[in-house]
Amino acid sequence: xxxxxxxxxxxxxxxxxxxxxxxxxxxxxxxxxxxxxxxxxxxxxxxxxxxxxxxxxxxxxxxxxxxxxxxxxxxxxxxxxxxxxxxxxxxxxxxxxxxxxxxxxxxxxxxxxxxxxxxxxxxxxxxxxxxxxxxxxxxxxxxxxxxxxxxxxxxxxxxxxxxxxxxxxxxxxxxxxxxxxxxxxxxxxxxxxxxxxxxxxxxxxxxxxxxxxxxxxxxxxxxxxxxxxxxxxxxxxxxxxxxxxxxxxxxxxxxxxxxxxxxxxxxxxxxxxxxxxxxxxxxxxxxxxxxxxxxxxxxxxxxxxxxxxxxxxxxxxxxxxxxxxxxxxxxxxxxxxxxxxxxxxxxxxxxxxxxxxxxxxxxxxxxxxxxxxxxxxxxxxxxxxxxxxxxxxxxxxxxxxxxxxxxxxxxxxxxxxxxxxxxxxxxxxxxxxxxxxxxxxxxxxxxxxxxxxxxxxxxxxxxxxxxxxxxxxxxxxxxxxxxxxxxxxxxxxxxxxxxxxxxxxxxxxxx
Numbered sequence: 189x190x191x192x193x194x195x196x197x198x199x200x201x202x203x204x205x206x207x208x209x210x211x212x213x214x215x216x217x218x219x220x221x222x223x224x225x226x227x228x229x230x231x232x233x234x235x236x237x238x239x240x241x242x243x244x245x246x247x248x249x250x251x252x253x254x255x256x257x258x259x260x261x262x263x264x265x266x267x268x269x270x271x272x273x274x275x276x277x278x279x280x281x282x283x284x285x286x287x288x289x290x291x292x293x294x295x296x297x298x299x300x301x302x303x304x305x306x307x308x309x310x311x312x313x314x315x316x317x318x319x320x321x322x323x324x325x326x327x328x329x330x331x332x333x334x335x336x337x338x339x340x341x342x343x344x345x346x347x348x349x350x351x352x353x354x355x356x357x358x359x360x361x362x363x364x365x366x367x368x369x370x371x372x373x374x375x376x377x378x379x380x381x382x383x384x385x386x387x388x389x390x391x392x393x394x395x396x397x398x399x400x401x402x403x404x405x406x407x408x409x410x411x412x413x414x415x416x417x418x419x420x421x422x423x424x425x426x427x428x429x430x431x432x433x434x435x436x437x438x439x440x441x442x443x444x445x446x447x448x449x450x451x452x453x454x455x456x457x458x459x460x461x462x463x464x465x466x467x468x469x470x471x472x473x474x475x476x477x478x479x480x481x482x483x484x485x486x487x488x489x490x491x492x493x494x495x496x497x498x499x500x501x502x503x504x505x506x507x508x509x510x511x512x513x514x515x516x517x518x519x520x521x522x523x524x525x526x527x528x529x530x531x532x533x534x535x536x537x538x539x540x541x542x543x544x545x546x547x548x549x550x551x552x553x554x555x556x557x558x559x560x561x562x563x564x565x566x567x568x569x570x571x572x573x574x575x576x577x578x579x580x581x582x583x584x585x586x587x588x589x590x591x592x593x594x595x596x597x598x599x600x601x602x603x604x605x606x607x608x609x610x611x612x613x614x615x616x617x618x619x620x621x622x623x624x625x626x627x628x629x630x631x632x633x634x635x636x637x638x639x640x641x642x643x644x645x646x647x648x649x650x651x652x653x654x655x656x657x658x659x660x661x662x663x664x665x666x667x668x669x670x671x672x673x674x675x676x677x678x679x680x681x682x683x684x685x686x687x688x689x690x691x692x693x694x695x696x697x698x699x
């Protein structure tokens with residue numbers, strides 16, 4: 189009886205519903221609005237249609253559900269934007285500027301207390317932030333932390349794309365905690381941040397003090413930093429870090445499994461702010477510090493204080509299993525590419541890393557912190573089992589090709605490189621300011637490295653004056669390198685051509 193009654197009731201419900209849909213007087217619900225428009229002329233009570241836009245970005249985001257898009261018309265928006273919820277797989281929540289229009293999120297006049305950001309992606313996954321200008325967030329208050337864009341608290345599946353971030357400034361002296369970021373991705377929970385993409389952004393004129401312009405820190409497991417341009421900046425351009433206060437659990441407290449590729453970094457130095465002193469030339473283009481399994485490839489880094497570092501500033505967090513390959517590193521004020529812990533400061537060092545097929549050109553324009561020439565290639569404390577091969581090293585005036593500072597570390601392979609300079613050559617080994625070797629045979633005999641390297645042959649780069657660092661077809665670097673594997677050396681050279689051709693590889697970043 190109960191079963192029969194239930195069937196009758198269900199049948200009645202079905203019949204009633206069908207009757208309503210099919211009756212002449214019944215009306216179907218219109219499809220749900222899934223695009224919301226924002227404009228400076230809008231009103232937060234509006235529906236968010238093109239004809240009736242919303243005024244506040246945050247109000248529009250509050251209406252969005254997975255699969256929705258918020259499109260922001262050109263104009264200036266003085267608000268701190270927060271993603272209030274997540275999208276889901278194949279149904280992202282997208283916040284983007286109207287194509288061809290300047291949508292500006294401006295921090296002028298907004299409060300800054302503690303750690304702040306103009307855009308927060310906090311515990312929100314499957315979201316896209318695209319096409320905005322994020323700017324003019326400044327403070328002269330000591331010990332605050334000023335940021336353009338921050339993603340944290342386990343957020344994953346994030347795309348930050350085609351934005352311009354500038355004038356993010358903490359304008360205090362270093363002793364007052366000068367700190368901030370244009371973009372910070374920070375894994376500060378027990379949930380890993382995965383599938384993070386930061387691409388095609390332009391970052392410039394940010395005063396970040398001892399912090400960085402684009403940072404990946406803590407429990408971030410799987411990221412791509414691609415085709416960004418960073419210039420006129422303080423301290424560090426791109427940093428993948430570990431061993432700091434990002435995460436309270438040591439096993440989670442480092443970035444891992446990332447790709448940093450096709451970025452362009454220049455004019456990054458410590459002279460745009462008040463830090464100065466021994467740090468006047470301490471800024472770095474791309475910095476891997478205590479992170480693991482990071483690939484740095486096909487980037488151009490020039491006119492920064494230092495080029496690319498795979499180092500460690502923390503004893504318990506060595507930089508390990510990283511690859512630096514197929515990059516142009518040129519005209520930097522100090523070292524081109526360097527490894528190891530800092531002298532008299534840390535013991536973490538660099539382990540099991542590869543520096544392959546890079547082109548280094550006329551770095552070391554000023555002396556280092558100990559009045560030394562840091563070197564085109566530099567190894568300091570605790571470098572173990574690293575491989576430095578197939579690099580084209582074109583020295584400048586009074587330059588050093590390779591500088592190994594101490595006798596710590598072991599198992600490092602340095603070979604199959606091409607060294608050239610029109611000036612007096614120089615190598616140095618196991619000393620900070622000792623007399624460098626200037627004879628190639630003596631260098632090889634004393635160090636047991638570079639047995640198969642080439643010295644003194646002009647690599648015939650295309651145009652040293654520009655510089656255009658591609659090699660000519662008749663270059664002695666052509667097809668003269670040591671083939672390891674595509675996994676280690678990559679599949680593409682700096683220009684996107686096949687890296688290994690007919691089983692052969694050229695020395696330097698250009699095949």
